[in-house]
Amino acid sequence: MQHTLTIARRQFRAYFDGPVAYIVVCTALLILGAFFWNTFFLFGRATAREMFNFLPIIMILGAPAMTMNLLAEEKRTGTIELLATMPIRDSAIIVGKFLGVLGLYAVMLALTLTYPYSVARLGDLDWGPVITGYLGLLLQGGAMLALGLLASSWTQNQIVAYFVGASLCFGFWIIDRFIVFMPAGVASVFEWLSFDYHFQSMARGVIDTRDVIYFLSVIGLSLGLAFRSLESRRWS
Amino acid sequence: MHEAMIEATGLSKRYGEAYALRDVSFRVNKGEVLGFLGPNGAGKTTTMKLLTCFMAPSAGTARVNGCDIGSDSLGARAAIGYLPESTPLYTEMLVNDYLEFAGQMRGLKGHPLVKAMRRVIEQASLGDVLGKSIGQLSKGYRQRVGLAQALIHEPPILILDEPMSGLDPNQAVEIRDVIRDIGKERTVILSTHNLAEVQVTCGRVLIIAKGRLVADDTPDTLQARAGQVLLEVEVLSEGTNATALESLLASLPSMRQVQVSADKEAGLLRAVLTPAAGHDGAGHAARAAVFRAVSGAGLTLVGLRQLQGSLEQVFRELTLSGPQSSTAPKAQSATDIGEAETIDAASSDDAEDR
Numbered sequence: 001m002q003h004t005l006t007i008a009r010r011q012f013r014a015y016f017d018g019p020v021a022y023i024v025v026c027t028a029l030l031i032l033g034a035f036f037w038n039t040f041f042l043f044g045r046a047t048a049r050e051m052f053n054f055l056p057i058i059m060i061l062g063a064p065a066m067t068m069n070l071l072a073e074e075k076r077t078g079t080i081e082l083l084a085t086m087p088i089r090d091s092a093i094i095v096g097k098f099l100g101v102l103g104l105y106a107v108m109l110a111l112t113l114t115y116p117y118s119v120a121r122l123g124d125l126d127w128g129p130v131i132t133g134y135l136g137l138l139l140q141g142g143a144m145l146a147l148g149l150l151a152s153s154w155t156q157n158q159i160v161a162y163f164v165g166a167s168l169c170f171g172f173w174i175i176d177r178f179i180v181f182m183p184a185g186v187a188s189v190f191e192w193l194s195f196d197y198h199f200q201s202m203a204r205g206v207i208d209t210r211d212v213i214y215f216l217s218v219i220g221l222s223l224g225l226a227f228r229s230l231e232s233r234r235w236s
Numbered sequence: 237m238h239e240a241m242i243e244a245t246g247l248s249k250r251y252g253e254a255y256a257l258r259d260v261s262f263r264v265n266k267g268e269v270l271g272f273l274g275p276n277g278a279g280k281t282t283t284m285k286l287l288t289c290f291m292a293p294s295a296g297t298a299r300v301n302g303c304d305i306g307s308d309s310l311g312a313r314a315a316i317g318y319l320p321e322s323t324p325l326y327t328e329m330l331v332n333d334y335l336e337f338a339g340q341m342r343g344l345k346g347h348p349l350v351k352a353m354r355r356v357i358e359q360a361s362l363g364d365v366l367g368k369s370i371g372q373l374s375k376g377y378r379q380r381v382g383l384a385q386a387l388i389h390e391p392p393i394l395i396l397d398e399p400m401s402g403l404d405p406n407q408a409v410e411i412r413d414v415i416r417d418i419g420k421e422r423t424v425i426l427s428t429h430n431l432a433e434v435q436v437t438c439g440r441v442l443i444i445a446k447g448r449l450v451a452d453d454t455p456d457t458l459q460a461r462a463g464q465v466l467l468e469v470e471v472l473s474e475g476t477n478a479t480a481l482e483s484l485l486a487s488l489p490s491m492r493q494v495q496v497s498a499d500k501e502a503g504l505l506r507a508v509l510t511p512a513a514g515h516d517g518a519g520h521a522a523r524a525a526v527f528r529a530v531s532g533a534g535l536t537l538v539g540l541r542q543l544q545g546s547l548e549q550v551f552r553e554l555t556l557s558g559p560q561s562s563t564a565p566k567a568q569s570a571t572d573i574g575e576a577e578t579i580d581a582a583s584s585d586d587a588e589d590r
Contacts, residue, residue, distance in 0.1 A: 006340040010326075017328045017369075078324030082385070085288040086341045087314035234292040236251070 003088040004096040011070070011100025024065050025108045028058050036115050046123030048116040052133045052203040055112070056195065059144050060173055064165030066104055067148030068158045070097045071230065076156040084230070094227045098149055098219075105141050109134060129205035136202030139215035140195050144169045146222035153229040169195075172218070239266045241393050241423040242287065246296030249282050249447075256282045258447040259296065264440075266392075269419040271438030271455070272427035275555050279447040280427040281321055284397050287425075288318045301392055314342075317386030321397040323378050327371030331362060331381055334370060335388060342389035356384040360414060376407030383414060394418060396426040400433055412437055431548050435459075445555035458550045467509040469526055470539030473498060481505050484533055490522050504538065 015021035032054055039050040074080035083093055116130050151165035152158075176194035179187035191197050198211040242264040249257040257279040264270050272280045285291045287298055289309040297304060303311030326334060335356065339349045357363055360380040365373060370381060379399060386394055399415060400408045408430075416437055418424060428434060434441055435455045443451035443458075451458060471481060482496045485507055492512035498505055511522055523540055530537045 002343070003341060006337065010329075010337050013333075014326065014328060077327075078320055078322065079326055080324075081285075081290055081320040082318065082324060083341075085290050085313055085316070085318050085320075087310045087343075088341065089310075233290070236291075 003086070004092045004099065007083075007093060007096025008099035008103065011097055012103040015066075015100075015104045020066065020069070021104055021107075024062050025104075025111065028055075028062050028108055029111055031058055032112060033115070040119065046119050046125045048119065048125070048130045048133060049203065051112065051115055052137065052199075055137055056140055056173060056199065059141050060169045061166060063105075063141065063144035063169055064148040064151065064162045066101050067145055067152050067165060068161040069152070070101060070149050071152040071226070072155050072158045072161040076158075080230075084233075090230050091227050094149070094153075094223050094230060098146060098223055101145050101149070102142055105145060106138070109137060109141070126205075129203065132205050132207050133203045135207065136199045136211075139202075139212060139219075140199045143172070143195065143215045143218040143222070146219040146226075147172070150222040150226045150229070153226040240264070240299075241266050241268075242298065242300055242425070244283075244287070244296070244298040247283065247286055247293050247298060248295040249279075249286060249291065250294040255447045257286070257293075260444070260447075260449045261296075262442055262449065262452055264423055264425060266423055267419075267421070268440055269415075269424045269426070269438045271434040271441045272425060272444065273429075273431070273434060273441055273551060274427075274444040276429075278444045278555070280444060281397055282447075283444070284318075284320075284395050284425070284427065287312075288316055288395055289313050314389075315391055315393050317389065317391035317394045319379075319382045319386045319394075319396045319399055322402075323382040325370045325378060325381060325385075328369060330367060330369055331373070332366040334381065335362075335384055338385035339388045344389065352388050352390070356387045359387060359417070360384040361410075374407075375402050376404070376410065379403060379407070379411055380414070383411070383418075387418065392422060394422055394424045394426075396424065398427055398429070400428055400430055408433070431551060443551060443554050450554045451550070465511070466543040467511070467522060467526060468539065468541050468543055469507045469509060469530070469537070471505045471507070471530060472536040472538060473500075473503050473505045474536070476505065476533075476535055478505055481507060481535070484529060485509060485526070488525055488529055490525055506539075508543070 032051060035054045036051050039045075071080065074083065084090065113134075116125060116127075119125050120127070147168040148161070148165035151168060152161040154164065155161050172193065173195045176191045176197050179190050182190060192214075195215075198214045201208055202211060240263045242262075244263070245261050247257055247260045248255060260279070260283060272283070274280050282291070286293050287300060287305065289305050289312055292306065297306055299305070300312035301315035303309075303315065305312045326337075329337070332353075335353050336349065339345075339352050344352055357366065360383050362377070362380055362384055365377055370378060373381065383396075383399070386396070396415070399411055403411060412433065415424060415426065419437070426437070438455060441451065441453060441455050441458055442449060469485065478496045478498050482494050485491060485494045485496075488509075490512055491509045493510040494507055496505055496507045509522075509526065523542075526540060527537060
């Protein structure tokens with residue numbers, strides 16, 4: 001556990017030693033701000049719903065940018081060899097890396113709090129759905145980051161990791177938009193698999209344990225597969 | 237009986253159909269500095285990756301500090317400090333932060349961590365660069381950071397994959413001194429191409445070729461296998477000529493063969509003598525006889541040195557020999573031996589200077 005946190009801390013700090021953290025966070029905040037205030041003044045509604053609709057789309061592109069280097073770069077430069085020969089389990093590497101990038105995402109989320117805060121100053125904001133929405137954002141973002149980490153574990157090339165990660169995130173986000181073309185049984189499965197389906201209820205202020213469990217399962221499964229992928233070097 | 241720190245039995249590693257390593261067994265005792273020699277792709281790095289538990293062997297096993305690399309890999313890893321090939325480090329980190337991270341990963345914290353950091357910073361002379369990011373450092377300094385992280389938990393075993401490669405001669409000597417220092421109290425395995433390095437640093441050599449272990453011996457014994465020691469004599473050419481010198485030296489009973497060449501520019505005659513059977517070129521008797529013969533004839537002796545059969549020769553013989561291609565490598569090694577001799581003449585020069 002100690003080692004996991006050490007890895008997480010190093011990873012978190014590494015983001016701020018390089019440009020990645022600043023670029024991703026600033027871009028996300030700028031885009032979000034533009035869309036958010038547009039709708040705010042257009043419709044004159046004191047709500048954070050618009051933000052909850054846009055942030056997942058931004059994260060489809062942003063999450064893989066945060067995660068693409070996590071394992072791909074370590075494999076390319078060979079630093080993974082030092083890390084994986086420390087007396088720690090491979091799972092500590094995966095979980096540590098995930099917590100590190102989750103920390104960066106949490107910083108980004110914390111900065112977006114300025115938007116609902118401003119709204120609350122201007123109008124009468126209902127904080128309930130905002131809080132559940134943020135929990136939803138954290139879970140959904142976490143699932144996207146876990147998928148990105150998984151993609152990063154498959155390759156040594158960051159660009160490949162980015163596009164595979166972005167495709168996975170996009171796939172999970174859009175999967176329920178196709179259900180119109182599908183037989184009912186398959187459609188409900190696809191709907192259930194979709195990020196958006198589980199996120200929307202949280203954005204409306206409802207916390208359903210099934211939604212929480214869904215996101216935690218996606219995270220767990222992705223990290224488990226990434227662990228397998230990292231471990232596979234031993235027998236390849 | 238010495239305590240075995242590393243004991244490998246029948247280690248094999250297969251990538252698909254091809255064997256990178258085939259049935260390699262060896263042991264390394266406490267306090268030994270073991271050199272791992274072999275051409276590129278021979279399996280040195282693979283062996284190291286198996287011992288450090290980065291990869292699992294296809295067959296065979298090894299015990300590191302008493303821990304099996306398969307069933308107790310965490311125990312084995314805890315006993316090892318590892319410097320992988322080409323020193324992969326987090327280039328964006330500051331040296332100080334990196335060492336702290338390495339220490340924490342080894343379970344150090346608080347005061348012991350600070351103490352350990354201070355110790356390795358001194359051992360690797362990193363005091364001047366602590367605040368720099370690793371990416372800014374020269375290759376030599378990077379190598380030292382790599383060594384420092386490998387030493388931070390005072391491991392009983394150090395595994396260094398080509399610690400000297402890519403360094404200029406000054407840096408190489410510095411790193412070599414650090415390694416020799418470490419080797420006094422720890423077990424060290426290092427791989428290298430540099431044979432001179434092995435002779436200076438290592439107490440024992442493993443030569444590996446095409447995934448198989450082909451030699452396991454001390455550098456001196458291996459060198460002895462390269463054949464006898466020759467003598468090189470230099471005489472001022474004033475008052476004599478090549479033929480006269482040749483007949484003079486050939487008359488010595490201890491010499492079997494004499495080859496004289498004239499260096500007109502330097503005004504020297506140079507003779508290479510092969511000791512006769514039963515006479516040892518390494519002993520001083522042979523050299524004394526040469527001196528007496530030359531000075532007795534009224535000539536001026538200006539150089540007398542031993543040309544040793546080199547580790548290079550053994551290395552080539554062992555690693556190039558294959559049942560199907562016995563002619564080609566031989567032709568090659570014949571020309572290479574010439575080079576090897578000049579290298580050795582130079583190094584024995586150094587020895588004389590000291």
